[in-house]
Amino acid sequence: MIKAVLFDLDGTLLNRDASLKSLLEEQYKRLYQYLGHIRIEKYITRFIELDQRGYVGKDLVYQQLIGELNIRGISRESLHQDYINEFSSCCVPFPNLINILERLKERSIRLGIITNGREKFQMNNIKALRIENYFDTILISDREGIKKPNPEIFKRALSKLDAEADESIYVGDHPENDVLGSKNIGMLAVWKKDSYWGHAAADFMINDLMELLKIIESQEGSAYS
Incomplete structure (x- = not known):
């Protein structure tokens, strides 16, 4: 029994896939002044690739994104904190x-x-x-x-x-x-x-x-x- x-x-x-995609869409809009030079599709796709289903630390993901996508004016710590703060609203x-x-x-x-x-x-x-x-x-x-x-x-x-x-x-x-x-x-x-x-x-x-x-x-x- x-x-x-x-x-x-x-x-x-x-x-998690749908939740993460929703979070990244909202993050892109929320932080457009820092991310707007990147196509939203590229931002989301590259994040998902680097994230490896959540098995790579987000600090490392954002560090890589900042270098690859020429993100300026915002730190990886701030991007990561935004992720932590807002993820639950996108579940x-x-x-x-x-x-x-x-x-x-x-x-x-x-x-x-x-x-x-x-x-x-x-x-x-x-x-x-x-x-x-x-x-x-x-x-x-x-x-x-x-x-x-x-x-x-x-x-x-x-x-x-x-x-x-x-x-x-x-x-x-x-x-x-x-x-x-x-x-x-x-x-x-x-x-x-x-x-x-x-x-x-x-x-x-x-x-x-x-x-x-x-x-x-x-x-x-x-x-x-």
Whole structure:
């Protein structure tokens, strides 16, 4: 029986691609006096390339952009701070986010988030999505002092949810941090499909969050209406 479902945040609950694009569009407009000499399409495209799905520090991304695109009159620190301050106002959820959380809560399934990143930044994004109150526990690597795929962060989350690994599901988009990280401690790993990563050795794959209900059904042997 499935007692707990845990989620990654970026690329799983939060549509980071859409959110980032919206943030960059607004940043370009907001800081047009510094960025207006660059075509907006070039600014956005180059940022996304350098960002590598969030796995490159934004200070380094902005440093590179300043040099490549001849940005003058504003520092990388100011650009980075603008990013931090404004990202949560541009958060875009994946379809059916609230719907799936409500359906899972109706079934008394315990819910958690495990996400890498800075505590305040990630909590602001969770609050912007209006999902904080659905979760019984939220673990953020900055606050925990460990990050995925370290098995200890998964074990810590399960302990807080009073659930065993073999009765829990983890849903995420990253083949190593999410899929292998959760599988390595015996959780059922569900890959939120993302063509950027190509492939993940998951137990299940989903395109839409609502597909989780069928996976839970297959594990419990009972149908949901």
